[in-house]
Amino acid sequence: MGKKFHAVMFPWFAFGHMTPYLHLANKLAENGHRVTFLLPKKAQKQLEHQNMFPDSIVFHPLTIPHVDGLPAGAETASDIPISLGKFLTAAMDLTRDQVEAAVRDLRPDLIFFDYAYWVAEMAKEHRVKSVMYFVISANSIAHEHVPGGKLGVPPPGYPSSKVLYREHDAHALLSYSIYYERMYHRITTGLMNCDFISIRTCKEVEGKFCDYIESQYQRKVFLTGPMLPDPDNSKELEDRWSHWLSRFETGSVIYCALGSQIYLEKNQFQELCLGMELTGLPFLVAVKPPKGVETIQEALPEGFEERVKNRGVVWGEWVQQPLILAHPSVGCFVNHCGFGSMWESLVSDCQIVLLPYLCDQVLNTRLMTEELEVSVEVQREETGWFAKESLSVAITSVMDKDSEVGNRVRRNHAKKKEILVSPGLLTGYTDKFVETLQNLANDPNLE
Template sequence: MEQKFHAFMFPWFAFGHMTPFLHLANKLAEKGHRVTFLLPKKAQKQLEHLNLFPHSIFFHPLTIPPVDGLPAGAETASDIPTSLVKFLSAAMDLTRDQLEAAVGALRPDLILFDIAHWVPEIAKEYRVKSVMYNVISANSIAHDLVPGGELGVPPPGYPSSTVVYRAHDAHALLSFSVYYKRFYHRVTTGLTNCDIISIRTCGEIEGKFCDYIERQYQRKVLLTGPLLPEQEKSKPLEDQWSHWLSGFGPGSVVYCALGSQITLEKDQFQELCLGIELTGLPFLVAVTPPKGAKTVQEALPEGFEERVKGRGVVWGEWVQQPLILAHPSVGCFVSHCGFGSMWESLMSDCQIVLLPYLNDQVLNTRLMTEELEVSVEVEREETGWFTKESLSGAIRSVMDKDSEIGNLVRRNHVKLKEILVSPGLLTGYTDKFVEALQDLVNDTNLG
């Protein structure tokens, strides 16, 4: 009988990392393995409901040490602006002794980690295998995070001429350059020193980038598939949205969401609202209030609410995105193309319009638009600014029944979705991944 293993998980202290790690933990637990999940104390309450196997997945809360510059009580990336991330990573480094004590006491077989680049050192010391599990896209690792790379420039041998930055992406690169060096050092060190690299993606979408990473790091790269959470059957779409969306025809509503990390300047937020209004289509915009505003309502353009009454809603709080995308009335998804949203858009039947802000979102957008040709990107000026006309034009180009580009991206999207939902494809990835971990644990020659 195959031996069951005990895995430690130590993700970066951000919900966009902890959540996919927990989805993976559920897959390991489902196959009878045990997981100890290390995370900041306060985060446990927010993640508990996603633990589907509480008898096999044990939360191990960490005390986040105080760091000069990190606000008191801040424990995760959602507690701080991006400019303070370096202080949070310093706090994570200071939990090293807590991780080491846990490894010494509980003796796991392997540790899955991402940003804590020093984990392989501890793993080697205790004869534990280390797996670097990347929840960002393979294309952004291949472009920005290989040895000898330079920010914004494709590295030698990079396998694509289209999944690259352009002149008007300077704004995205500028915001990344602030912490690029530190981040680059952490990721490349982790990738170089771990026993195995794994990535939350699949070969059908990012195969050539995974092969490139394998060659650059001379490490086996295992794929888990996108690991989308199974829709909670017990939780239907909230009544207010289900009722409101049902008032419109099939595939007619534009849904726009830019993720929790993006906070727009007020003028750009207003341009977004006006651009979507210009389409003449019904819409739901779910974004965080713009800079300087407590609510989205106080920042709306003048006269906007009266003009769109009955056909448009701007919402400043969290919504059930996968369930909204699955609603038959929703026909277009305007997204920032963060990695999670990218997969959700591919698994939906919606037309896809992309408006990226951060570096990895830019590369994901080029993959979707230029290589896979399943989406359109909103045109931007050299400054990175988009106009209401360019946004509304992009949406119309995919929503117009007679549009050539709209029909092309729809056909390609349908084909790709068929592949992704084909029976056994995604479960096959997780099955193979768990088998590979089993082999890694049993292989005493490694490490």
């Protein structure tokens, strides 16, 4: 093995991006490499507890410049609704001088980035190799971010024969169109100018999409595996949830979470709650308070708390999701199919019900539901949202022991999980990736 390298990491200012970047940083540090992690000042406190190697991973806080339209104090995507994302990307671009100063002073061997497309050009000026590291699915990149791509239309040669978008995905496409216009140029430019492409996935789930990206950009795509954090056996589930969940039978509880970026309308939130109630099963819903209210309690449907008080909880704060999913009483995971939740679903024993909200989540959902056939998707109304009855039907279809659909997805999920958790598979991806990076960093002639 060659000398140890120093990498700079500069992910998009969203916890769904910064967190997996930090998981990768931990893997690099575990192998003796150094990482300087560029991030907004406010994000540092929220991520510090996940830095397993503080001597080797140094947080370098950035000052987020003022941008008209960006609320005061907003520094990450979780501070703002999705519609204001363009102001946050503008603020990220304005940190270029700070990023360049850090690269000039540190003289790293590698720099990792995703949305800041200008990093590749800057890296060349400073003779640093650039790695565009994606924490979104290869499926999404292959569909939306290849040369000549068009929103909602599969590109030529797209490696899927399944239906991607349906009539009632209009809400997701509409919410995504602003993002797409902003990001298509960024991502394709970054892909064309970076030295190396890497994706947080594995070929057992997305191999054909990775091959397609390689063919479109004519360069090797390196895979890290899903880069899930190692289980922390020193941490236990909070007593509050451990005691509550233990009251119920094995595999009987529904757990629902929709990620940190989704703010539901009040009527959507209430439909979600009522759909859970309709199942007749115990449930734990962990979502942010809906738009226009400060607390979960003031948004709940009338009489709801009293009706479900012995079997249902709606929680508006952070929870220990991996530990909840691992609890024997939890038997169903209802989620938005963000890429992190998708992987957590696949390696869990829970039945999977999907409720995509954004466009890339729709693509992930179709991969899970129609290609891998390990989950069911909640049917949508013409409004783009769903009725409480549809949510209840989807959950019941996988929780009913005699359900044909439930048995089919359970079998397929069990087979896929067995492959993914087989000894050495996922760690093998990570080890090979770290070794590849070491070769890239140390070989001046390696393209």
